[in-house]
Amino acid sequence: MKCFNHHADDAVGICKICNKALCPSCTTDTGYGLACSASCAAEASNLDEIMRKNKLLLGIGSKRKSIPTGLLMFFFFGIMFSGFGLYMTLAQGRQDYFLLVMGLGFLAIGGLGWWRNRKINLSC
Structure with missing residues (x-):
C-alpha cells in the first residue's frame, strides 16, 4: 500500500x-x-x-461487583409496590393484586436485568 x-x-x-x-x-x-x-x-x-x-x-476491565444503578430502580419499585400490596392485604384486609403483580413484575425485570448484565460482564 x-x-x-x-x-x-x-x-x-x-x-x-x-x-x-x-x-x-x-x-x-x-x-x-x-x-x-x-x-x-x-x-x-x-x-x-x-x-x-x-x-x-x-465497568469493562474493573473488578468491582456492584449492582448497576439502572437496576436499583427496578428493585426499589418492586420492593415498594410489593410491600405496599402486602401491607394492604395484611393490615387493611383488602387484597390489592395490582400492587402485588406490579411489584413482582418489577422484581422479575430487575432480576432478569441483573442476570443478563452478569452474563455479559457489565456494570451499568
Missing part, C-alpha cells in the same frame, strides 16, 4: 480517523493511534476520551 500524500512511498500505517494510508513522514503518533493531521489528532484524542469514559461507565 502506498502513502496517500506521497504516492511513491510505502505506507506504514493508517490514520485512525480518516483511514488514509500514511508513510513515516506523514504519520503523527498520538499515543492511541496514528493521525495524518492536527485535526485528525484532535479527533483521535476525543475518540480515546469517549472510549475511556465508556469503559468506566460499563
